Amino acid sequence: MAESLQQQLVDSTCKENDENMECAVCLQRCIHPAQLPCGHIFCFLCVKGFANQNKKCAMCRQEIPKDFIDQPNLLEFSIPLENSEGVENDFQWFYEGRNGWWQYDERASEEIEEAFKLGIPSFELIICGELYVIDFKHKFQYPKRNSSRKRSIKRDKINNVVVKGVAGLR
Numbered sequence: 001m002a003e004s005l006q007q008q009l010v011d012s013t014c015k016e017n018d019e020n021m022e023c024a025v026c027l028q029r030c031i032h033p034a035q036l037p038c039g040h041i042f043c044f045l046c047v048k049g050f051a052n053q054n055k056k057c058a059m060c061r062q063e064i065p066k067d068f069i070d071q072p073n074l075l076e077f078s079i080p081l082e083n084s085e086g087v088e089n090d091f092q093w094f095y096e097g098r099n100g101w102w103q104y105d106e107r108a109s110e111e112i113e114e115a116f117k118l119g120i121p122s123f124e125l126i127i128c129g130e131l132y133v134i135d136f137k138h139k140f141q142y143p144k145r146n147s148s149r150k151r152s153i154k155r156d157k158i159n160n161v162v163v164k165g166v167a168g169l170r
């Protein structure tokens with residue numbers, strides 16, 4: 001009896017966490033949440049950011065397996081992009097990768113769209129822990145500290161673009 005009550009409590013706590021799951025790195029709702037072997041959950045892009053730096057969990061310092069970024073343990077409860085309402089008619093933002101167009105993650109795409117609608121020529125955005133310049137005028141992005149690494153960007157409807165994936169996820 002006591003045990004099942006405890007189980008219930010655990011279940012409801014987990015559910016609550018799923019809905020408001022906050023990433024301890026960017027302090028926003030997790031986008032493409034990924035769970036590390038230690039159990040901590042972050043946005044996939046945030047994991048990618050700190051995994052590249054010191055290969056350790058940002059919360060508990062447990063080592064991140066080498067293949068985690070290639071085979072992340074992604075949790076399924078984030079709303080997939082294609083299921084969100086009216087997204088087919090919304091403009092999305094894409095950047096050019098090695099072999100095609102990639103879609104920015106939802107949050108980046110929204111921020112870029114907002115800035116674009118303001119009509120400003122360029123703005124700065126943190127992607128994967130690095131500051132990028134999004135240049136609307138010339139239609140490319142580059143890391144602020146290395147303007148030679150330019151990539152083309154474009155704004156289009158999702159149905160018009162053959163996308164390789166979202167933010168490095170296939």
Ligand SMILES: [Zn+2]
Nearest residue numbers: 023026043046
């Ligand atoms: Zn995050």
Ligand SMILES: [Zn+2]
Nearest residue numbers: 038040057060
């Ligand atoms: Zn951890």
